[in-house]
Amino acid sequence: MRFDAIIFDCDGVLIDSEVAVNRAIAETLTALGLPTTLDQAIADFTGHSSEETDRLIAARWGRPIPDRFRTMVRDAVMGGHDAIPMVHGADVFIAALPPSPRAVASSSSTQWIKGHLDRLGLAPYFNGHLYSGREHVSRTKPAPDIYLHAAAAIGADPGKTVVIEDSPTGVIAAVAAGMTVIGLCAGRHCRPGLDARLREAGAHHVAASYAEVSAFLA
Numbered sequence: 409m410r411f412d413a414i415i416f417d418c419d420g421v422l423i424d425s426e427v428a429v430n431r432a433i434a435e436t437l438t439a440l441g442l443p444t445t446l447d448q449a450i451a452d453f454t455g456h457s458s459e460e461t462d463r464l465i466a467a468r469w470g471r472p473i474p475d476r477f478r479t480m481v482r483d484a485v486m487g488g489h490d491a492i493p494m495v496h497g498a499d500v501f502i503a504a505l506p507p508s509p510r511a512v513a514s515s516s517s518t519q520w521i522k523g524h525l526d527r528l529g530l531a532p533y534f535n536g537h538l539y540s541g542r543e544h545v546s547r548t549k550p551a552p553d554i555y556l557h558a559a560a561a562i563g564a565d566p567g568k569t570v571v572i573e574d575s576p577t578g579v580i581a582a583v584a585a586g587m588t589v590i591g592l593c594a595g596r597h598c599r600p601g602l603d604a605r606l607r608e609a610g611a612h613h614v615a616a617s618y619a620e621v622s623a624f625l626a
Contacts, residue, residue: 413564418514420574423524425492426454426597432484442469450597455575457515457548494528495595497618502533509562511537513554550577552585576609583610
């Protein structure tokens with residue numbers, strides 16, 4: 409597959425954070441009176457911004473979310489912040505890429521993205537091209553805006569850009585941006601059936617590992 413640029417999602421693609429974040433959400437909701445399992449949280453909230461997650465929770469609960477919810481989730485996540493690992497093989501894959509433009513386009517904050525990529529040694533590969541759907545555009549995923557913003561920032565033609573995504577929401581966004589999308593099922597949050605959901609969302613290829621992504625791009 410020929411491409412001129414590559415854009416990565418962050419959570420679940422570069423950093424294996426979805427289990428930690430969704431466990432914090434599930435445990436906090438359960439403690440506040442809305443019983444939620446880890447698998448439910450992963451299925452419902454992976455790939456969404458915190459604002460969209462809050463909207464989904466309020467709709468399910470039928471009332472506004474308690475003010476302390478986000479503080480409780482943040483405290484739980486930050487307690488294990490330094491234990492969040494890299495998605496297996498991400499560093500080897502990125503190090504082997506040709507010197508083409510690349511960026512990160514995520515629904516998370518730039519502080520979160522940069523903090524983890526710095527800690528894991530991945531930040532230098534992106535030369536500051538880290539973009540947040542909550543900070544750099546008015547609409548986050550599944551709107552295509554953050555992917556189009558990232559492509560413009562690195563001077564990439566969307567039609568010649570590959571995106572690596574792990575959620576249906578992100579796949580929808582990248583497809584809408586006119587990009588070729590590889591759905592990645594390599595994180596600890598990936599459950600049976602995710603590959604089918606990524607294909608249904610429009611992923612052009614689905615890979616179970618970065619080795620498979622490399623094979624697609626060869």
